[in-house]
Amino acid sequence: MATNKNAWKKKITERIPRLLSSNSYITLIDLFIDMQWIERRHFYNWKDGLHQTLDENFNFSDKKQVEALAIFEKQMEGHKSIDIPWHEHSLLRGECLLRVSAHDSREALYQRYYFANDLTDRKRKSIEKKLTAEPSPRIFLKVGKDTECEMCETPIFKGDFFYLDIQKPYCMKCLNLNHLSFLPSGDATLSRRAREFSESFAEVVEWSRRGRYERRGILVDEAAIEKAEASNLQDAEKRKVGREKGKQRQIKIDVKHTEEFQKTILDIFPSCPRNEVASIAFHATVRSSGRVGRTAAAKKLDNKMIRLAVIAYIRHKHTDYDELLSHGFSKDIARKKIQGAVQEKLKSWEMTLDGYNSLA
Ligand SMILES: [Zn+2]
Incomplete structure:
Protein backbone atom coordinates (compact mmCIF):
# COMPACT_ATOMS: atom_id res chain seq x y z
CA MET A 1 0.00 0.00 0.00
CA ALA A 2 2.67 2.43 1.09
CA THR A 3 4.50 2.23 -2.24
CA ASN A 4 1.28 2.81 -4.19
CA LYS A 5 0.35 5.78 -2.10
CA ASN A 6 3.68 7.41 -2.81
CA ALA A 7 3.97 6.46 -6.48
CA TRP A 8 3.11 10.06 -7.44
CA LYS A 9 6.29 11.31 -5.81
CA LYS A 10 8.41 9.18 -8.10
CA LYS A 11 6.26 10.25 -11.01
CA ILE A 12 6.77 13.96 -10.45
CA THR A 13 10.51 13.61 -10.03
CA GLU A 14 10.55 11.88 -13.42
CA ARG A 15 8.25 14.40 -15.10
CA ILE A 16 10.27 17.46 -14.08
CA PRO A 17 13.34 16.77 -16.25
CA ARG A 18 11.13 15.76 -19.17
CA LEU A 19 9.15 19.01 -19.03
CA LEU A 20 12.36 20.99 -18.60
CA SER A 21 13.94 19.49 -21.67
CA SER A 22 10.87 19.97 -23.85
CA ASN A 23 10.00 23.54 -22.72
CA SER A 24 13.38 24.88 -21.50
CA TYR A 25 11.64 26.07 -18.34
CA ILE A 26 9.10 24.82 -15.85
CA THR A 27 6.61 26.12 -13.29
CA LEU A 28 4.66 24.18 -10.71
CA ILE A 29 1.51 24.79 -12.73
CA ASP A 30 3.09 23.17 -15.82
CA LEU A 31 3.93 20.19 -13.67
CA PHE A 32 0.46 19.93 -12.15
CA ILE A 33 -1.22 20.22 -15.55
CA ASP A 34 1.13 17.56 -16.91
CA MET A 35 0.28 15.32 -13.96
CA GLN A 36 -3.39 15.98 -14.75
CA TRP A 37 -3.87 17.37 -11.27
CA ILE A 38 -5.36 20.53 -12.74
CA GLU A 39 -7.78 20.39 -15.63
CA ARG A 40 -6.81 22.72 -18.43
CA ARG A 41 -10.30 24.27 -18.56
CA HIS A 42 -10.02 25.21 -14.88
CA PHE A 43 -6.66 26.80 -15.62
CA TYR A 44 -8.12 28.83 -18.51
CA ASN A 45 -11.16 29.83 -16.47
CA TRP A 46 -8.89 31.02 -13.71
CA LYS A 47 -6.86 33.11 -16.17
CA ASP A 48 -10.17 34.44 -17.42
CA GLY A 49 -10.99 35.76 -13.95
CA LEU A 50 -13.57 33.18 -12.92
CA HIS A 51 -11.86 31.93 -9.76
CA GLN A 52 -10.28 33.78 -6.85
CA THR A 53 -7.42 31.29 -6.66
CA LEU A 54 -6.48 28.38 -8.87
CA ASP A 55 -6.01 25.95 -6.01
CA GLU A 56 -9.78 25.93 -5.45
CA ASN A 57 -9.79 23.56 -8.41
CA PHE A 58 -6.92 21.28 -7.47
CA ASN A 59 -8.20 17.76 -7.41
CA PHE A 60 -5.79 16.64 -4.69
CA SER A 61 -5.40 17.23 -0.98
CA ASP A 62 -3.75 20.17 0.71
CA LYS A 63 -1.25 17.80 2.31
CA LYS A 64 -0.25 16.47 -1.08
CA GLN A 65 0.13 20.01 -2.38
CA VAL A 66 2.54 20.90 0.41
CA GLU A 67 4.58 17.74 -0.21
CA ALA A 68 4.65 18.31 -3.96
CA LEU A 69 5.86 21.89 -3.48
CA ALA A 70 8.69 20.69 -1.26
CA ILE A 71 9.77 17.99 -3.73
CA PHE A 72 9.66 20.46 -6.60
CA GLU A 73 11.65 23.12 -4.75
CA LYS A 74 14.29 20.63 -3.71
CA GLN A 75 14.65 19.16 -7.19
CA MET A 76 15.00 22.61 -8.74
CA GLU A 77 17.85 23.65 -6.43
CA GLY A 78 20.75 24.97 -8.47
CA HIS A 79 18.57 25.94 -11.44
CA LYS A 80 18.40 29.56 -12.50
CA SER A 81 14.97 31.07 -11.99
CA ILE A 82 12.87 34.18 -12.40
CA ASP A 83 9.80 35.24 -10.43
CA ILE A 84 6.87 36.51 -12.47
CA PRO A 85 3.49 37.10 -10.88
CA TRP A 86 0.63 35.45 -12.73
CA HIS A 87 -1.22 38.14 -14.60
CA GLU A 88 -3.63 38.64 -17.45
CA HIS A 89 -4.60 41.68 -19.43
CA SER A 90 -8.36 41.94 -19.68
CA LEU A 91 -9.72 44.15 -22.46
CA LEU A 92 -12.50 45.18 -20.06
CA ARG A 93 -10.86 45.18 -16.66
CA GLY A 94 -7.29 46.07 -17.58
CA GLU A 95 -4.26 44.48 -15.92
CA CYS A 96 -5.31 41.71 -13.52
CA LEU A 97 -3.02 40.01 -11.06
CA LEU A 98 -3.89 36.39 -10.46
CA ARG A 99 -3.21 34.16 -7.51
CA VAL A 100 -2.71 30.44 -7.49
CA SER A 101 -2.86 30.14 -3.73
CA ALA A 102 -4.03 32.33 -0.88
CA HIS A 103 -0.86 31.36 1.06
CA ASP A 104 1.90 33.89 0.41
CA SER A 105 4.76 31.43 0.83
CA ARG A 106 3.22 28.99 -1.64
CA GLU A 107 2.38 31.76 -4.06
CA ALA A 108 6.05 32.74 -4.19
CA LEU A 109 6.92 29.27 -5.44
CA TYR A 110 4.02 29.19 -7.89
CA GLN A 111 5.36 32.37 -9.48
CA ARG A 112 8.83 30.93 -10.02
CA TYR A 113 9.99 29.92 -13.50
CA TYR A 114 12.95 27.55 -13.36
CA PHE A 115 15.18 27.18 -16.39
CA ALA A 116 16.88 24.11 -17.80
CA ASN A 117 20.54 23.97 -16.85
CA ASP A 118 21.82 23.56 -20.39
CA LEU A 119 20.40 26.86 -21.69
CA THR A 120 22.81 29.51 -22.88
CA ASP A 121 22.49 32.93 -21.20
CA ARG A 122 21.27 34.35 -24.47
CA LYS A 123 18.53 31.77 -24.86
CA ARG A 124 17.47 32.21 -21.24
CA LYS A 125 17.27 35.98 -21.62
CA SER A 126 15.13 35.66 -24.73
CA ILE A 127 12.73 33.33 -22.89
CA GLU A 128 12.61 35.78 -19.96
CA LYS A 129 11.71 38.56 -22.34
CA LYS A 130 8.84 36.56 -23.77
CA LEU A 131 7.58 35.56 -20.33
CA THR A 132 7.57 39.10 -18.99
CA ALA A 133 6.04 40.69 -22.11
CA GLU A 134 2.49 41.93 -21.80
CA PRO A 135 0.16 39.07 -22.77
CA SER A 136 -1.74 39.76 -25.99
CA PRO A 137 -5.53 39.58 -25.85
CA ARG A 138 -7.04 36.34 -26.95
CA ILE A 139 -9.95 36.36 -29.32
CA PHE A 140 -11.93 33.19 -29.76
CA LEU A 141 -13.49 31.60 -32.76
CA LYS A 142 -17.01 30.61 -31.86
CA VAL A 143 -17.58 26.87 -31.91
CA GLY A 144 -20.74 25.13 -30.75
CA LYS A 145 -23.93 26.92 -29.80
CA ASP A 146 -24.74 30.48 -30.92
CA THR A 147 -24.72 33.10 -28.19
CA GLU A 148 -24.96 36.87 -27.88
CA CYS A 149 -22.80 39.77 -26.78
CA GLU A 150 -23.12 40.55 -23.09
CA MET A 151 -23.06 44.28 -23.79
CA CYS A 152 -25.02 44.94 -27.00
CA GLU A 153 -26.84 41.60 -27.38
CA THR A 154 -25.65 41.18 -30.97
CA PRO A 155 -25.83 37.48 -31.84
CA ILE A 156 -22.49 35.65 -32.00
CA PHE A 157 -22.71 32.77 -34.45
CA LYS A 158 -20.50 29.77 -35.04
CA GLY A 159 -17.32 30.95 -36.79
CA ASP A 160 -17.58 34.52 -35.43
CA PHE A 161 -14.81 36.14 -33.41
CA PHE A 162 -15.63 37.01 -29.83
CA TYR A 163 -13.92 37.82 -26.55
CA LEU A 164 -14.47 36.15 -23.20
CA ASP A 165 -14.26 37.92 -19.88
CA ILE A 166 -15.22 36.07 -16.72
CA GLN A 167 -17.01 33.58 -18.95
CA LYS A 168 -19.16 36.24 -20.62
CA PRO A 169 -18.94 36.69 -24.42
CA TYR A 170 -18.40 40.10 -26.02
CA CYS A 171 -18.54 41.06 -29.70
CA MET A 172 -15.70 42.68 -31.60
CA LYS A 173 -17.60 45.93 -32.02
CA CYS A 174 -18.05 46.48 -28.29
CA LEU A 175 -14.30 45.99 -27.82
CA ASN A 176 -13.41 48.36 -30.66
CA LEU A 177 -11.69 45.55 -32.49
CA ASN A 178 -14.00 45.24 -35.47
CA HIS A 179 -11.65 47.27 -37.67
CA LEU A 180 -9.02 44.52 -37.50
CA SER A 181 -8.46 41.91 -40.20
CA PHE A 182 -7.80 38.23 -39.70
CA LEU A 183 -4.51 36.78 -40.87
CA PRO A 184 -4.55 32.97 -40.62
CA SER A 185 -1.48 31.14 -39.26
CA GLY A 186 0.81 29.49 -41.77
CA ASP A 187 3.40 32.02 -42.87
CA ALA A 188 5.48 32.80 -39.79
CA THR A 189 7.41 35.69 -41.36
CA LEU A 190 4.25 37.33 -42.66
CA SER A 191 2.54 37.03 -39.25
CA ARG A 192 5.56 38.39 -37.41
CA ARG A 193 5.86 41.36 -39.73
CA ALA A 194 2.13 42.14 -39.74
CA ARG A 195 2.21 42.13 -35.96
CA GLU A 196 5.16 44.51 -35.90
CA PHE A 197 3.48 46.91 -38.34
CA SER A 198 0.08 46.85 -36.64
CA GLU A 199 -1.03 49.23 -33.94
CA SER A 200 -3.54 46.76 -32.50
CA PHE A 201 -2.99 43.09 -32.20
CA ALA A 202 -4.93 40.10 -30.91
CA GLU A 203 -4.33 36.41 -31.09
CA VAL A 204 -7.12 34.18 -32.43
CA VAL A 205 -7.52 30.81 -30.79
CA GLU A 206 -9.97 27.96 -31.06
CA TRP A 207 -10.79 25.29 -28.54
CA SER A 208 -9.49 22.03 -29.97
CA ARG A 209 -10.50 18.45 -29.39
CA ARG A 210 -7.17 17.96 -27.67
CA GLY A 211 -8.58 19.93 -24.73
CA ARG A 212 -6.59 23.11 -25.25
CA TYR A 213 -6.70 26.38 -27.15
CA GLU A 214 -4.85 26.34 -30.43
CA ARG A 215 -3.76 29.38 -32.37
CA ARG A 216 -5.57 29.92 -35.66
CA GLY A 217 -4.14 33.29 -36.63
CA ILE A 218 -3.96 36.94 -35.61
CA LEU A 219 -6.10 40.06 -35.86
CA VAL A 220 -4.16 43.07 -37.12
CA ASP A 221 -4.72 46.30 -39.07
CA GLU A 222 -5.43 45.66 -42.74
CA ALA A 223 -2.67 48.13 -43.67
CA ALA A 224 -0.19 46.11 -41.61
CA ILE A 225 -0.98 42.95 -43.59
CA GLU A 226 -0.44 44.82 -46.86
CA LYS A 227 2.84 46.25 -45.62
CA ALA A 228 3.99 42.82 -44.40
CA GLU A 229 3.10 41.25 -47.76
CA ALA A 230 5.10 43.92 -49.54
CA SER A 231 8.21 43.33 -47.40
CA ASN A 232 7.81 39.59 -47.83
CA LEU A 233 7.81 40.04 -51.60
CA GLN A 234 10.85 42.25 -51.40
CA ASP A 235 13.12 39.77 -49.66
CA ALA A 236 11.42 36.53 -50.76
CA GLU A 237 14.44 35.55 -52.85
CA LYS A 238 16.89 36.24 -50.01
CA ARG A 239 14.85 34.21 -47.56
CA LYS A 240 14.55 31.36 -50.05
CA VAL A 241 18.33 31.25 -50.48
ZN1 LIG B 1 -21.42 43.82 -28.42
Whole structure:
Protein backbone atom coordinates (compact mmCIF):
# COMPACT_ATOMS: atom_id res chain seq x y z
CA MET A 1 0.00 0.00 0.00
CA ALA A 2 2.67 2.43 1.09
CA THR A 3 4.50 2.23 -2.24
CA ASN A 4 1.28 2.81 -4.19
CA LYS A 5 0.35 5.78 -2.10
CA ASN A 6 3.68 7.41 -2.81
CA ALA A 7 3.97 6.46 -6.48
CA TRP A 8 3.11 10.06 -7.44
CA LYS A 9 6.29 11.31 -5.81
CA LYS A 10 8.41 9.18 -8.10
CA LYS A 11 6.26 10.25 -11.01
CA ILE A 12 6.77 13.96 -10.45
CA THR A 13 10.51 13.61 -10.03
CA GLU A 14 10.55 11.88 -13.42
CA ARG A 15 8.25 14.40 -15.10
CA ILE A 16 10.27 17.46 -14.08
CA PRO A 17 13.34 16.77 -16.25
CA ARG A 18 11.13 15.76 -19.17
CA LEU A 19 9.15 19.01 -19.03
CA LEU A 20 12.36 20.99 -18.60
CA SER A 21 13.94 19.49 -21.67
CA SER A 22 10.87 19.97 -23.85
CA ASN A 23 10.00 23.54 -22.72
CA SER A 24 13.38 24.88 -21.50
CA TYR A 25 11.64 26.07 -18.34
CA ILE A 26 9.10 24.82 -15.85
CA THR A 27 6.61 26.12 -13.29
CA LEU A 28 4.66 24.18 -10.71
CA ILE A 29 1.51 24.79 -12.73
CA ASP A 30 3.09 23.17 -15.82
CA LEU A 31 3.93 20.19 -13.67
CA PHE A 32 0.46 19.93 -12.15
CA ILE A 33 -1.22 20.22 -15.55
CA ASP A 34 1.13 17.56 -16.91
CA MET A 35 0.28 15.32 -13.96
CA GLN A 36 -3.39 15.98 -14.75
CA TRP A 37 -3.87 17.37 -11.27
CA ILE A 38 -5.36 20.53 -12.74
CA GLU A 39 -7.78 20.39 -15.63
CA ARG A 40 -6.81 22.72 -18.43
CA ARG A 41 -10.30 24.27 -18.56
CA HIS A 42 -10.02 25.21 -14.88
CA PHE A 43 -6.66 26.80 -15.62
CA TYR A 44 -8.12 28.83 -18.51
CA ASN A 45 -11.16 29.83 -16.47
CA TRP A 46 -8.89 31.02 -13.71
CA LYS A 47 -6.86 33.11 -16.17
CA ASP A 48 -10.17 34.44 -17.42
CA GLY A 49 -10.99 35.76 -13.95
CA LEU A 50 -13.57 33.18 -12.92
CA HIS A 51 -11.86 31.93 -9.76
CA GLN A 52 -10.28 33.78 -6.85
CA THR A 53 -7.42 31.29 -6.66
CA LEU A 54 -6.48 28.38 -8.87
CA ASP A 55 -6.01 25.95 -6.01
CA GLU A 56 -9.78 25.93 -5.45
CA ASN A 57 -9.79 23.56 -8.41
CA PHE A 58 -6.92 21.28 -7.47
CA ASN A 59 -8.20 17.76 -7.41
CA PHE A 60 -5.79 16.64 -4.69
CA SER A 61 -5.40 17.23 -0.98
CA ASP A 62 -3.75 20.17 0.71
CA LYS A 63 -1.25 17.80 2.31
CA LYS A 64 -0.25 16.47 -1.08
CA GLN A 65 0.13 20.01 -2.38
CA VAL A 66 2.54 20.90 0.41
CA GLU A 67 4.58 17.74 -0.21
CA ALA A 68 4.65 18.31 -3.96
CA LEU A 69 5.86 21.89 -3.48
CA ALA A 70 8.69 20.69 -1.26
CA ILE A 71 9.77 17.99 -3.73
CA PHE A 72 9.66 20.46 -6.60
CA GLU A 73 11.65 23.12 -4.75
CA LYS A 74 14.29 20.63 -3.71
CA GLN A 75 14.65 19.16 -7.19
CA MET A 76 15.00 22.61 -8.74
CA GLU A 77 17.85 23.65 -6.43
CA GLY A 78 20.75 24.97 -8.47
CA HIS A 79 18.57 25.94 -11.44
CA LYS A 80 18.40 29.56 -12.50
CA SER A 81 14.97 31.07 -11.99
CA ILE A 82 12.87 34.18 -12.40
CA ASP A 83 9.80 35.24 -10.43
CA ILE A 84 6.87 36.51 -12.47
CA PRO A 85 3.49 37.10 -10.88
CA TRP A 86 0.63 35.45 -12.73
CA HIS A 87 -1.22 38.14 -14.60
CA GLU A 88 -3.63 38.64 -17.45
CA HIS A 89 -4.60 41.68 -19.43
CA SER A 90 -8.36 41.94 -19.68
CA LEU A 91 -9.72 44.15 -22.46
CA LEU A 92 -12.50 45.18 -20.06
CA ARG A 93 -10.86 45.18 -16.66
CA GLY A 94 -7.29 46.07 -17.58
CA GLU A 95 -4.26 44.48 -15.92
CA CYS A 96 -5.31 41.71 -13.52
CA LEU A 97 -3.02 40.01 -11.06
CA LEU A 98 -3.89 36.39 -10.46
CA ARG A 99 -3.21 34.16 -7.51
CA VAL A 100 -2.71 30.44 -7.49
CA SER A 101 -2.86 30.14 -3.73
CA ALA A 102 -4.03 32.33 -0.88
CA HIS A 103 -0.86 31.36 1.06
CA ASP A 104 1.90 33.89 0.41
CA SER A 105 4.76 31.43 0.83
CA ARG A 106 3.22 28.99 -1.64
CA GLU A 107 2.38 31.76 -4.06
CA ALA A 108 6.05 32.74 -4.19
CA LEU A 109 6.92 29.27 -5.44
CA TYR A 110 4.02 29.19 -7.89
CA GLN A 111 5.36 32.37 -9.48
CA ARG A 112 8.83 30.93 -10.02
CA TYR A 113 9.99 29.92 -13.50
CA TYR A 114 12.95 27.55 -13.36
CA PHE A 115 15.18 27.18 -16.39
CA ALA A 116 16.88 24.11 -17.80
CA ASN A 117 20.54 23.97 -16.85
CA ASP A 118 21.82 23.56 -20.39
CA LEU A 119 20.40 26.86 -21.69
CA THR A 120 22.81 29.51 -22.88
CA ASP A 121 22.49 32.93 -21.20
CA ARG A 122 21.27 34.35 -24.47
CA LYS A 123 18.53 31.77 -24.86
CA ARG A 124 17.47 32.21 -21.24
CA LYS A 125 17.27 35.98 -21.62
CA SER A 126 15.13 35.66 -24.73
CA ILE A 127 12.73 33.33 -22.89
CA GLU A 128 12.61 35.78 -19.96
CA LYS A 129 11.71 38.56 -22.34
CA LYS A 130 8.84 36.56 -23.77
CA LEU A 131 7.58 35.56 -20.33
CA THR A 132 7.57 39.10 -18.99
CA ALA A 133 6.04 40.69 -22.11
CA GLU A 134 2.49 41.93 -21.80
CA PRO A 135 0.16 39.07 -22.77
CA SER A 136 -1.74 39.76 -25.99
CA PRO A 137 -5.53 39.58 -25.85
CA ARG A 138 -7.04 36.34 -26.95
CA ILE A 139 -9.95 36.36 -29.32
CA PHE A 140 -11.93 33.19 -29.76
CA LEU A 141 -13.49 31.60 -32.76
CA LYS A 142 -17.01 30.61 -31.86
CA VAL A 143 -17.58 26.87 -31.91
CA GLY A 144 -20.74 25.13 -30.75
CA LYS A 145 -23.93 26.92 -29.80
CA ASP A 146 -24.74 30.48 -30.92
CA THR A 147 -24.72 33.10 -28.19
CA GLU A 148 -24.96 36.87 -27.88
CA CYS A 149 -22.80 39.77 -26.78
CA GLU A 150 -23.12 40.55 -23.09
CA MET A 151 -23.06 44.28 -23.79
CA CYS A 152 -25.02 44.94 -27.00
CA GLU A 153 -26.84 41.60 -27.38
CA THR A 154 -25.65 41.18 -30.97
CA PRO A 155 -25.83 37.48 -31.84
CA ILE A 156 -22.49 35.65 -32.00
CA PHE A 157 -22.71 32.77 -34.45
CA LYS A 158 -20.50 29.77 -35.04
CA GLY A 159 -17.32 30.95 -36.79
CA ASP A 160 -17.58 34.52 -35.43
CA PHE A 161 -14.81 36.14 -33.41
CA PHE A 162 -15.63 37.01 -29.83
CA TYR A 163 -13.92 37.82 -26.55
CA LEU A 164 -14.47 36.15 -23.20
CA ASP A 165 -14.26 37.92 -19.88
CA ILE A 166 -15.22 36.07 -16.72
CA GLN A 167 -17.01 33.58 -18.95
CA LYS A 168 -19.16 36.24 -20.62
CA PRO A 169 -18.94 36.69 -24.42
CA TYR A 170 -18.40 40.10 -26.02
CA CYS A 171 -18.54 41.06 -29.70
CA MET A 172 -15.70 42.68 -31.60
CA LYS A 173 -17.60 45.93 -32.02
CA CYS A 174 -18.05 46.48 -28.29
CA LEU A 175 -14.30 45.99 -27.82
CA ASN A 176 -13.41 48.36 -30.66
CA LEU A 177 -11.69 45.55 -32.49
CA ASN A 178 -14.00 45.24 -35.47
CA HIS A 179 -11.65 47.27 -37.67
CA LEU A 180 -9.02 44.52 -37.50
CA SER A 181 -8.46 41.91 -40.20
CA PHE A 182 -7.80 38.23 -39.70
CA LEU A 183 -4.51 36.78 -40.87
CA PRO A 184 -4.55 32.97 -40.62
CA SER A 185 -1.48 31.14 -39.26
CA GLY A 186 0.81 29.49 -41.77
CA ASP A 187 3.40 32.02 -42.87
CA ALA A 188 5.48 32.80 -39.79
CA THR A 189 7.41 35.69 -41.36
CA LEU A 190 4.25 37.33 -42.66
CA SER A 191 2.54 37.03 -39.25
CA ARG A 192 5.56 38.39 -37.41
CA ARG A 193 5.86 41.36 -39.73
CA ALA A 194 2.13 42.14 -39.74
CA ARG A 195 2.21 42.13 -35.96
CA GLU A 196 5.16 44.51 -35.90
CA PHE A 197 3.48 46.91 -38.34
CA SER A 198 0.08 46.85 -36.64
CA GLU A 199 -1.03 49.23 -33.94
CA SER A 200 -3.54 46.76 -32.50
CA PHE A 201 -2.99 43.09 -32.20
CA ALA A 202 -4.93 40.10 -30.91
CA GLU A 203 -4.33 36.41 -31.09
CA VAL A 204 -7.12 34.18 -32.43
CA VAL A 205 -7.52 30.81 -30.79
CA GLU A 206 -9.97 27.96 -31.06
CA TRP A 207 -10.79 25.29 -28.54
CA SER A 208 -9.49 22.03 -29.97
CA ARG A 209 -10.50 18.45 -29.39
CA ARG A 210 -7.17 17.96 -27.67
CA GLY A 211 -8.58 19.93 -24.73
CA ARG A 212 -6.59 23.11 -25.25
CA TYR A 213 -6.70 26.38 -27.15
CA GLU A 214 -4.85 26.34 -30.43
CA ARG A 215 -3.76 29.38 -32.37
CA ARG A 216 -5.57 29.92 -35.66
CA GLY A 217 -4.14 33.29 -36.63
CA ILE A 218 -3.96 36.94 -35.61
CA LEU A 219 -6.10 40.06 -35.86
CA VAL A 220 -4.16 43.07 -37.12
CA ASP A 221 -4.72 46.30 -39.07
CA GLU A 222 -5.43 45.66 -42.74
CA ALA A 223 -2.67 48.13 -43.67
CA ALA A 224 -0.19 46.11 -41.61
CA ILE A 225 -0.98 42.95 -43.59
CA GLU A 226 -0.44 44.82 -46.86
CA LYS A 227 2.84 46.25 -45.62
CA ALA A 228 3.99 42.82 -44.40
CA GLU A 229 3.10 41.25 -47.76
CA ALA A 230 5.10 43.92 -49.54
CA SER A 231 8.21 43.33 -47.40
CA ASN A 232 7.81 39.59 -47.83
CA LEU A 233 7.81 40.04 -51.60
CA GLN A 234 10.85 42.25 -51.40
CA ASP A 235 13.12 39.77 -49.66
CA ALA A 236 11.42 36.53 -50.76
CA GLU A 237 14.44 35.55 -52.85
CA LYS A 238 16.89 36.24 -50.01
CA ARG A 239 14.85 34.21 -47.56
CA LYS A 240 14.55 31.36 -50.05
CA VAL A 241 18.33 31.25 -50.48
CA GLY A 242 18.73 31.24 -46.68
CA ARG A 243 16.36 28.29 -46.31
CA GLU A 244 18.11 26.42 -49.13
CA LYS A 245 21.50 26.96 -47.48
CA GLY A 246 20.14 25.65 -44.19
CA LYS A 247 18.81 22.56 -45.96
CA GLN A 248 22.12 21.91 -47.71
CA ARG A 249 24.00 22.25 -44.44
CA GLN A 250 21.69 19.70 -42.86
CA ILE A 251 22.09 17.29 -45.77
CA LYS A 252 25.86 17.49 -45.42
CA ILE A 253 25.62 16.73 -41.70
CA ASP A 254 23.30 13.80 -42.42
CA VAL A 255 25.55 12.35 -45.11
CA LYS A 256 28.54 12.58 -42.80
CA HIS A 257 26.58 10.94 -40.01
CA THR A 258 25.43 8.10 -42.29
CA GLU A 259 29.02 7.54 -43.47
CA GLU A 260 30.32 7.36 -39.92
CA PHE A 261 27.50 5.02 -39.07
CA GLN A 262 28.53 2.70 -41.91
CA LYS A 263 32.14 2.77 -40.84
CA THR A 264 31.28 1.82 -37.29
CA ILE A 265 28.99 -1.00 -38.46
CA LEU A 266 31.92 -2.41 -40.46
CA ASP A 267 34.23 -2.09 -37.45
CA ILE A 268 31.92 -4.29 -35.41
CA PHE A 269 30.58 -6.48 -38.23
CA PRO A 270 33.40 -6.77 -40.77
CA SER A 271 31.64 -9.54 -42.70
CA CYS A 272 28.38 -7.70 -43.18
CA PRO A 273 27.96 -7.27 -46.96
CA ARG A 274 28.49 -3.67 -48.08
CA ASN A 275 25.05 -3.24 -49.60
CA GLU A 276 23.49 -4.35 -46.35
CA VAL A 277 25.72 -2.00 -44.36
CA ALA A 278 24.47 0.85 -46.54
CA SER A 279 20.87 -0.24 -46.04
CA ILE A 280 21.21 -0.46 -42.27
CA ALA A 281 22.90 2.92 -42.01
CA PHE A 282 20.41 4.56 -44.33
CA HIS A 283 17.33 3.22 -42.53
CA ALA A 284 18.70 3.88 -39.09
CA THR A 285 19.73 7.45 -39.76
CA VAL A 286 16.85 8.84 -41.86
CA ARG A 287 15.96 12.22 -40.36
CA SER A 288 13.05 12.48 -37.94
CA SER A 289 12.34 8.78 -38.26
CA GLY A 290 12.64 8.23 -34.53
CA ARG A 291 14.53 5.03 -35.30
CA VAL A 292 17.35 3.87 -33.07
CA GLY A 293 19.97 5.40 -35.35
CA ARG A 294 18.83 8.95 -34.69
CA THR A 295 18.89 8.94 -30.93
CA ALA A 296 21.50 11.02 -29.14
CA ALA A 297 23.51 7.92 -28.20
CA ALA A 298 23.66 6.67 -31.78
CA LYS A 299 24.76 10.08 -32.96
CA LYS A 300 27.76 9.54 -30.77
CA LEU A 301 28.02 6.13 -32.43
CA ASP A 302 27.65 4.09 -29.34
CA ASN A 303 28.41 0.45 -30.12
CA LYS A 304 25.34 -0.81 -28.33
CA MET A 305 23.06 1.43 -30.37
CA ILE A 306 24.73 0.32 -33.60
CA ARG A 307 24.14 -3.26 -32.58
CA LEU A 308 20.47 -2.50 -31.99
CA ALA A 309 20.18 -0.98 -35.46
CA VAL A 310 21.80 -4.06 -36.98
CA ILE A 311 19.52 -6.39 -35.01
CA ALA A 312 16.46 -4.42 -36.15
CA TYR A 313 17.60 -4.80 -39.75
CA ILE A 314 18.28 -8.55 -39.42
CA ARG A 315 14.87 -9.08 -37.87
CA HIS A 316 13.07 -7.58 -40.85
CA LYS A 317 15.33 -8.85 -43.64
CA HIS A 318 16.61 -12.22 -42.52
CA THR A 319 13.88 -13.72 -40.31
CA ASP A 320 10.12 -14.38 -40.29
CA TYR A 321 9.62 -11.57 -37.76
CA ASP A 322 7.20 -9.47 -39.86
CA GLU A 323 5.27 -12.57 -40.86
CA LEU A 324 4.94 -13.64 -37.22
CA LEU A 325 3.61 -10.18 -36.32
CA SER A 326 1.12 -10.31 -39.18
CA HIS A 327 -0.12 -13.64 -37.83
CA GLY A 328 -0.94 -11.95 -34.56
CA PHE A 329 2.07 -12.89 -32.43
CA SER A 330 3.05 -10.25 -29.90
CA LYS A 331 6.37 -8.44 -30.41
CA ASP A 332 7.87 -10.19 -27.37
CA ILE A 333 6.94 -13.69 -28.52
CA ALA A 334 7.93 -13.02 -32.14
CA ARG A 335 11.31 -11.72 -30.96
CA LYS A 336 11.87 -14.81 -28.83
CA LYS A 337 11.04 -17.10 -31.76
CA ILE A 338 13.59 -15.46 -34.05
CA GLN A 339 16.28 -14.85 -31.44
CA GLY A 340 18.37 -17.84 -32.56
CA ALA A 341 18.35 -16.78 -36.20
CA VAL A 342 19.33 -13.22 -35.27
CA GLN A 343 22.26 -14.40 -33.11
CA GLU A 344 23.51 -16.67 -35.87
CA LYS A 345 23.51 -13.85 -38.39
CA LEU A 346 25.23 -11.49 -35.95
CA LYS A 347 27.95 -14.06 -35.32
CA SER A 348 28.58 -14.65 -39.00
CA TRP A 349 28.86 -10.90 -39.62
CA GLU A 350 31.20 -10.44 -36.69
CA MET A 351 33.73 -12.88 -38.22
CA THR A 352 36.51 -11.42 -40.29
CA LEU A 353 36.42 -13.04 -43.67
CA ASP A 354 38.30 -10.85 -46.05
CA GLY A 355 37.13 -12.51 -49.25
CA TYR A 356 33.48 -12.31 -48.27
CA ASN A 357 33.54 -8.54 -48.10
CA SER A 358 35.06 -7.97 -51.50
CA LEU A 359 31.75 -8.84 -53.17
CA ALA A 360 30.56 -5.28 -52.70
ZN1 LIG B 1 -21.42 43.82 -28.42
